[in-house]
Amino acid sequence: MNAVIAYIKKDEWSPYIAGGLLGVVGVLAVALSNSLLGASGAFENLAGMIGKVIAPDLFNNMYFNFIMKPEITWQVILLVGVFFGGMFGAFTSNTLKIRWAPDKQWTQIFGNNRWTRWDIAFFGAIVLEIGAGIAGGCTSGLAISGGMLLAPAAYIFIAGMFASGIVTALIVYRGKY
Amino acid sequence: MTNYILALLLGAAFGFSLNKAGLTKYHKIVNVFRFTDLAVLKFMMSGLVVSMIGLYALKEFGVIKFPSVPATYIVGNLVGGLIFGVGMALTGY
Numbered sequence: 001m002n003a004v005i006a007y008i009k010k011d012e013w014s015p016y017i018a019g020g021l022l023g024v025v026g027v028l029a030v031a032l033s034n035s036l037l038g039a040s041g042a043f044e045n046l047a048g049m050i051g052k053v054i055a056p057d058l059f060n061n062m063y064f065n066f067i068m069k070p071e072i073t074w075q076v077i078l079l080v081g082v083f084f085g086g087m088f089g090a091f092t093s094n095t096l097k098i099r100w101a102p103d104k105q106w107t108q109i110f111g112n113n114r115w116t117r118w119d120i121a122f123f124g125a126i127v128l129e130i131g132a133g134i135a136g137g138c139t140s141g142l143a144i145s146g147g148m149l150l151a152p153a154a155y156i157f158i159a160g161m162f163a164s165g166i167v168t169a170l171i172v173y174r175g176k177y
Numbered sequence: 178m179t180n181y182i183l184a185l186l187l188g189a190a191f192g193f194s195l196n197k198a199g200l201t202k203y204h205k206i207v208n209v210f211r212f213t214d215l216a217v218l219k220f221m222m223s224g225l226v227v228s229m230i231g232l233y234a235l236k237e238f239g240v241i242k243f244p245s246v247p248a249t250y251i252v253g254n255l256v257g258g259l260i261f262g263v264g265m266a267l268t269g270y
Contacts, residue, residue, distance in 0.1 A: 010197075015219035018198035022220065023227025025190045030232055033183050034244050037191055074184045081188020088189065089196025103203040103269070121268045128264025135257020136247050139265075140191075142254075144221060146247040148228035153249040160258020161265065162210070168266035169210035177211055 011093040026148055035074045038141025039082065040132035042075040044068040075141075109172060135160075194220075203269030210266050 007013070029035050048070030051059035064070055090096040102110070102117040110116050132138040135157050137146060143161070146154030170177055198220040199205045208214035235241045264270075 019223030085189030085192025131261030
């Protein structure tokens with residue numbers, strides 16, 4: 001038992017064990033709630049809710065009326081859970097802290113300016129969300145949740161994601177790749 | 178209501194596993210594209226294998242029915258994936 005507690009307190013688990021936990025969560029989500037783990041869709045639900053208030057005409061379309069309904073869906077609640085679960089994970093390993101400065105590896109490439117980090121994060125997140133919107137899901141909602149149901153879409157998505165991810169990393173890291 | 182509590186708990190377990198695998202860190206996500214740290218792949222693939230076994234076993238025993246599978250539209254999935262990868266490698270999310 002002590003060994004288990006000690007392992008929970010470790011900062012970094014073997015990805016295989018963490019992945020196993022993810023697998024169990026994925027099974028439980030289907031078995032208990034008949035839902036799939038998804039993250040990117042929740043942002044679209046929330047964006048729809050905000051959009052319906054600020055620009056109702058612009059958001060009065062097929063996509064936001066039927067595909068991504070502007071309401072608090074199961075996925076939105078899941079996302080809240082993810083936020084606190086992640087924080088709890090950091091708390092157990094005593095690494096929970098508010099940090100403004102970028103990652104060490106980041107500063108070697110982009111420099112020390114925290115606003116560079118924020119700008120690229122903002123811009124990159126828009127790109128990421130558009131991609132997820134077109135593909136019909138993100139890493140968790142499509143690649144993992146779709147993959148475990150053996151949906152072809154998931155594997156096509158994974159192929160595309162790695163192809164462009166590798167190229168982008170090559171460009172960003174150039175000689176340091 | 179019960180369903181929402183379940184979502185919260187499952188989400189928390191999901192976030193916990195992400196944190197413990199280190200996937201909340203920039204370098205972990207980017208390094209999988211540089212082939213210097215394959216934690217993302219190991220995490221994803223072991224998650225896939227475990228859940229596949231669990232789900233197909235439960236389906237075989239008639240305990241569950243599969244929810245609607247994400248739609249396959251080859252060009253959309255592929256183009257979406259290509260755009261997504263750029264964002265992922267840039268931000269490290």
